[in-house]
Amino acid sequence: MPSAPARSVRRRRTPTAPELIFGNLWEFDPSPETADPKLKAQYDLLIDGRFVPARRGARFTSINPANEKALAEVALADESDVADAYAAAARAFPRWSRLPGSERGKYLFRLARLLQDRAREFAVAETLDGGKPIRESRDFDVPMAAAHFFYHAGWADKLTYAFPGARHVQPLGVVGQIIPWNFPLLMLAWKLAPALATGNTVVLKPAETTSLTALKFAEILQEAELPPGVVNIVTGAGATGAAVVAHPQAAKIAFTGSTEVGRHIMRATAGTGKRLTLELGGKAANILFDDAPLDQAIEGVINGIFFNQGHVCCAGSRLLVQEGIADEVVARLTLRLRSLRVGDPLDKNTDVGAINSGEQLARIKRLVAAGVREGATLYQPPCALPRKGFYFPPTLFTGVQQSHRIAREEIFGPVLSILTFRTVDEAIEKANNTAYGLSAGVWTDKGSRILKLSTELKAGVVWANTYNKFDPASPFGGYKESGFGREGGRHGLADYVTLS
């Protein structure tokens, strides 16, 4: 298909009138969220409906990445605890799976409602434990988690409608689920809701640095009087996760996290007959054409990479700008960067909160240093970072080549790599020139071009003239090394059932 040559579009020059630069030039009064997160000093595992300490009594400390202060002591599950969890889930499975769908659904509706009731408390806990801005946990993570339960609740008694031609829709059994630290509660909802709606029972392992909202959710499971053993929560690090993957009773492993760990899980489950879904890394291209609505596009690009400090597997971390507007776009982005407020995640004015862990901060710094070393041009706005805690300023790289590590590797931080292109075909080729294929963004005013790109881009989610939108009804998941299986919608149910 012939592609339109790059046109130079005449645009108004950047106005010379005085500009309002907020950022650090305008000090805002602190506006901290003060709701009580109701955290306990100590958390145990949820096994068979009861809170129990780890058999060996081991614990680890969960800290607040915003100030490195300890938040709570969390039980560290080992193989024996994981085995207990699987045994409980296996005991609960026959009754749970035979429950009429309408009854199972009512439990999920309850979970949605109870979470909504305690939304503010959960939002504060999520921000404390993970470092994300309270505005995001309050307006996105928690309501979206509740929405996932509400959506899937309604599926429980309608499963045959989800699969045309299938006479019987059967659950798999006990499902092992391992979730990441970037959206702890939301990922819990993405995993639990479809598994439970379809009649499976679950052993869930939250990420080591962000276990607290899952353990608070365990309280909600109890409040909802979910039958014991239907959901079991084991906390810990990599070894606990490995035990969840290795347990012979797992009918399926559902994992969200890095591609590297995804590969380990594929190898570990090879030949076992365990079903597998993987939602892994990404290096999404956000493609900006010269006819795009620029005001919206700039906000979309900013949201695409700085949402949740860039700890987003579908983050628009590669900006592909059509050459004719590259200078203007970079100028607008640098200006916009200066008004992003980095700091206390609990402050309601904060745009970019704390990096989730010291380890992740070190990784971001390593890759940014590689970007500078390989010859890309770095821009960071002047901003004072808090002295304690893990922070990284919003960062742009211009002059990025496709071979640069910052254009190939997932940084999982607030770092945007900007590349340029001339033609539609070049944009498609560059966008697809990655091992990943989770998401992509397209900004253009031309409808046929949007549909061409959404067809040609090898990505599971394509956002056209928008970015980072999610919904329980909208299937999410990757192509290529971004994993397989979908979460959400009718398609997400398929990975938790067998059809006959």
Added chain:
Amino acid sequence: MPRLPITKTPKVYVGGAFIRSESGRTFPLRDARGRLIGHVPQCTRKDLRNAVEAAAKAGPGWARRTAYNRGQILYRLAEMIEARTGELSHALAPASNRAAAREVAASVDRLIHYAGWADKCEQALGSVNSVAGPFFNFTTSEPMGVIGVIAPAECPLLALISLIAPAIVTGNTVVALASEPQPYPAIVLGEMLATSDLPGGVINLLTGLRRELLPTFASHAHLRALSGVANAEERTALERGSADSIRRVRLRADTARTDWFADTAQGLSMIRDLVEFKTTWHPIGA
């Protein structure tokens, strides 16, 4: 004096051409009475890589065809097979004539089944999703790319077609390894593919030894999915090898005792297994 018949040199159908293995290796194939049928190519990993290249080259064009067109081509293939039932039945020996004719008929019917799916599966697989916001949100299916098909020993024609048809109907292309003990039907099938309007490279058929070729099926990064039948040891190796490229693996256990003649061996779920789902968002506004 009886006329001495001309025997056929078995060649495999790869990239739209009939080839011998690049290695020149063959293995003899004999009928039930021990008479030589021919020397079948013992394909190598290099042949497999060449076949993947041919399949990859054919992929975009095949995927761009309209679903209606793909359906017609599958139907045309069924026509070709039906017309040459006798020849294929003969190739299915040592099965009895009746059993062989039954397998050919079932293979034709299977192709007809999938020919009809071509322009309907999207309506059953895709969706428009009601999201909580002013967005038009829809999910469509897309072909995965090059699919590695590993056919079982049994039902050398029917099982092979049952695995290939749901892959290509949506626009995937296929590299298939034929039944190891009974490769001859795949050789004859290749001759029908060549006359069926199917573009070269969409289906590539290899004959050879599983133990020689499966390691390359396991490791080849351009095979986006594996479909077929394997024993426990083979599955472990194929699944482990698939970790490197996060490949989709849709293997059945050889102990699953699939009844390839049954209706359960066909249908939408086999198509669903070999597509990717893509969700597109667009704002609704003036």
